[in-house]
Amino acid sequence: xxxxxxxxxxxxxxxxxxxxxxxxxxxxxxxxxxxxxxxxxxxxxxxxxxxxxxxxxxxxxxxxxxxxxxxxxxxxxxxxxxxxxxxxxxxxxxxxxxxxxxxxxxxxxxxxxxxxxxxxxxxxxxxxxxxxxxxxxxxxxxxxxxxxxxxxxxxxxxxxxxxxxxxxxxxxxxxxxxxxxxxxxxxxxxxxxxxxxxxxxxxxxxxxxxxxxxxxxxxxxxxxxxxxxxxxxxxxxxxxx
Amino acid sequence: xxxxxxxxxxxxxxxxxxxxxxxxxxxxxxxxxxxxxxxxxxxxxxxxxxxxxxxxxxxxxxxxxxxxxxxxxxxxxxxxxxxxxxxxxxxxxxxxxxxxxxxxxxxxxxxxxxxxxxxxxxxxxxxxxxxxxxxxxxxxxxxxxxxxxxxxxxxxxxxxxxxxxxxxxxxxxxxxxxxxxxxxxxxxxxxxxxxxxxxxxxxxxxxxxxxxxxxxxxxxxxxxxxxxxxxxxxxxxxxxx
Numbered sequence: 001x002x003x004x005x006x007x008x009x010x011x012x013x014x015x016x017x018x019x020x021x022x023x024x025x026x027x028x029x030x031x032x033x034x035x036x037x038x039x040x041x042x043x044x045x046x047x048x049x050x051x052x053x054x055x056x057x058x059x060x061x062x063x064x065x066x067x068x069x070x071x072x073x074x075x076x077x078x079x080x081x082x083x084x085x086x087x088x089x090x091x092x093x094x095x096x097x098x099x100x101x102x103x104x105x106x107x108x109x110x111x112x113x114x115x116x117x118x119x120x121x122x123x124x125x126x127x128x129x130x131x132x133x134x135x136x137x138x139x140x141x142x143x144x145x146x147x148x149x150x151x152x153x154x155x156x157x158x159x160x161x162x163x164x165x166x167x168x169x170x171x172x173x174x175x176x177x178x179x180x181x182x183x184x185x186x187x188x189x190x191x192x193x194x195x196x197x198x199x200x201x202x203x204x205x206x207x208x209x210x211x212x213x214x215x216x217x218x219x220x221x222x223x224x225x226x227x228x229x230x231x232x233x234x235x236x237x238x239x240x241x
Numbered sequence: 242x243x244x245x246x247x248x249x250x251x252x253x254x255x256x257x258x259x260x261x262x263x264x265x266x267x268x269x270x271x272x273x274x275x276x277x278x279x280x281x282x283x284x285x286x287x288x289x290x291x292x293x294x295x296x297x298x299x300x301x302x303x304x305x306x307x308x309x310x311x312x313x314x315x316x317x318x319x320x321x322x323x324x325x326x327x328x329x330x331x332x333x334x335x336x337x338x339x340x341x342x343x344x345x346x347x348x349x350x351x352x353x354x355x356x357x358x359x360x361x362x363x364x365x366x367x368x369x370x371x372x373x374x375x376x377x378x379x380x381x382x383x384x385x386x387x388x389x390x391x392x393x394x395x396x397x398x399x400x401x402x403x404x405x406x407x408x409x410x411x412x413x414x415x416x417x418x419x420x421x422x423x424x425x426x427x428x429x430x431x432x433x434x435x436x437x438x439x440x441x442x443x444x445x446x447x448x449x450x451x452x453x454x455x456x457x458x459x460x461x462x463x464x465x466x467x468x469x470x471x472x473x474x475x476x477x478x479x480x481x482x
Contacts, residue, residue: 016470019347019384020392020429041349041389048429050349050389052469067473069387070274071293099293099308099356136306136354 013057017065021049024063037064038073068167068221072097072197074130074139079173081161081195082141084124092120094128097163097197100138104128108142110150118155125156125201127193156193159203160210166198168221179225180216183232188213212239244402244414252413253282260397260409260457265377265468267385275386279378282411283368288378290386292358308353312341314375316364339435340375343425346434347394348383358388369412370398376425376435377461384469392427393465394434397457399424399450401442406450408457422447424454428462 012023023040024047036042039051040063049055053067072080074096082094085101092104104126106117120126132140143153172178172194177185184190190204190213202213212235220228245251255261261282270276273289280286293308314337344360360382362375376396383390400410402419415421420442425435442450 016473018393018466018469019390020427022429039389043391048391050391051387052384053473067387069385071387073387095295099295099353101295135352138355 012055015055016053017049017055018052019048019050023047023049023055034061034063037062038075039065039067068165068170070097070163070165070198071099072166074098074102074133075196076130076133078130078196079194080128080130080141080197081156081193081199081201082126082128082197084120084122084126086122087120094126094141096128096130096139096141096195097199098139102128102130102139102141104141104143108144109154110144110148120155125161127153127156127195127201129153152193156201156203159191159201160214161199161201162214162218164198164200164218165221166196168217169194169196169198169200171221172200172217178220178228180220180223180228180232183229184213184216187232187236208239212236244417245405245407249405251407253411257405258408258453258456260460261411263461263464265381265464267381267468267472273382273386275382275384275388277378277381277385279374279381281370281374281377281409283366284370284374284411285364285366286371286374286378287363287365288375288382289361290358290379290382290388291361292386293353293356293388294358296355296357306354307350308348308355309357310341310345310348310350310360311357312337312344312360312362312379314340314362314364316367316371320364320367336372336375339372339437340379343376343394343396343435344379344383346432347380347390347392347427349389349391352389358383367412369410369415372396372423372437373398373409373425377465381465381468384465385472392429392432393462394425394427395458395462395465396423396425396435397454397461398422399454399457401446401450406446406453408453420447420450422450422454424451424458426455426458426462428459 027045040047041050051065051067053065056064056066080096082096084092085095086093090106094102094104096102109118128141128143130139131142145151188209190209193201202210204210216232264280267277269278270289275290277288314333360379364371373396380394398410400407400419400421402417420440423437426433
């Protein structure tokens with residue numbers, strides 16, 4: 001969303017904000033463009049907060065509220081883990097933990113055509129990409145990247161899926177690699193998929209590895225990098241005994 | 242009966258403009274999208290919010306471009322001195338409606354079309370001011386769930402006994418037969434979202450009582466802000482440590 005205002009950084013940057021807080025007053029600002037991310041909205045002459053969290057600013061002109069919740073707000077190009085709820089006509093209905101069910105066209109797979117397309121049972125777990133999120137319409141998903149290749153998208157077989165907060169899934173997908181994943185990856189062999197909607201999938205050869213990895217990831221949300229490494233070391237000590 | 246002694250102290254030792262102690266905590270129900278416990282003195286309320294999620298009953302949707310807000314208020318059978326038998330009586334239905342309308346005023350329902358938000362409120366201990374406590378608990382739970390809000394909806398009651406305006410009435414004062422004014426405001430927007438009175442008052446007296454209740458609302462809003470800021474900082478501190 002572009003709004004004609006100046007971008008003098010507000011005093012609330014990196015502070016905790018709650019709904020109703022005014023971030024910027026547009027009435028006394030010169031013509032410049034700012035970009036509003038999640039958690040902020042323009043209300044006449046002011047930019048106000050609509051979700052509790054930390055106000056972030058990135059140069060030159062982006063403002064957003066960083067927060068962690070259980071529900072997910074779909075955004076284009078987000079990678080999410082969805083569960084098949086129903087199949088109607090030419091679309092699969094997918095639960096992505098959002099305000100509405102999402103649509104996944106049966107042709108949105110690599111090499112799919114009207115005669116030959118993948119068939120999924122209800123409750124199948126899929127790794128997908130959000131394509132469209134227009135207001136008033138169900139979000140649209142796809143299992144191919146921009147070039148039409150599968151690129152890792154599609155059904156996730158076997159393994160274990162668990163739900164976390166959106167904040168933790170963002171942390172696990174962050175770059176550089178999250179300390180807990182780095183520490184686990186050095187000692188154990190496993191496969192993971194994280195969706196920005198707070199769903200995580202773990203697959204390994206042995207069930208005990210799946211349990212260790214899942215527990216380590218779930219416990220890591222409230223731990224610092226050092227604490228995460230210590231926790232992983234303790235877990236690995238227990239299984240080596 | 243004397244509700245305010247010559248020194249200006251009430252039955253529980255408070256001054257006329259003094260509130261009961263407020264204790265609040267968010268994230269108390271693990272399965273809910275947002276939850277909170279709110280205590281005002283001996284009144285204790287738990288709130289759980291689910292949503293925004295796919296609308297369950299299409300017939301409930303009056304406006305197609307707005308989210309449906311559903312509210313259910315109930316009192317635990319052990320919440321009062323004498324054990325309550327009826328779970329949903331007329332009073333509970335009326336309070337559910339009042340709370341729903343108050344919360345609808347602060348939720349940005351237009352951002353979540355074709356979805357529903359469920360608010361469940363349970364009074365665990367009742368000692369006067371339950372509807373105010375419910376609105377405050379619901380606000381905290383909605384903020385915890387990350388539901389977009391215009392502002393924090395806060396509420397407080399005030400009354401008029403022994404020719405004295407009293408803030409935040411307890412059960413004994415509430416049932417004394419004097420006027421009881423419940424006010425709900427959106428503090429940053431400076432708007433009134435709820436105003437109820439259950440007896441007659443002269444206009445000038447009403448204005449005094451209303452002003453007192455509004456001041457109480459602002460104090461509660463400040464406390465709610467602190468709770469939300471504390472909750473956001475907790476994650477931040479742990480990760481940064």
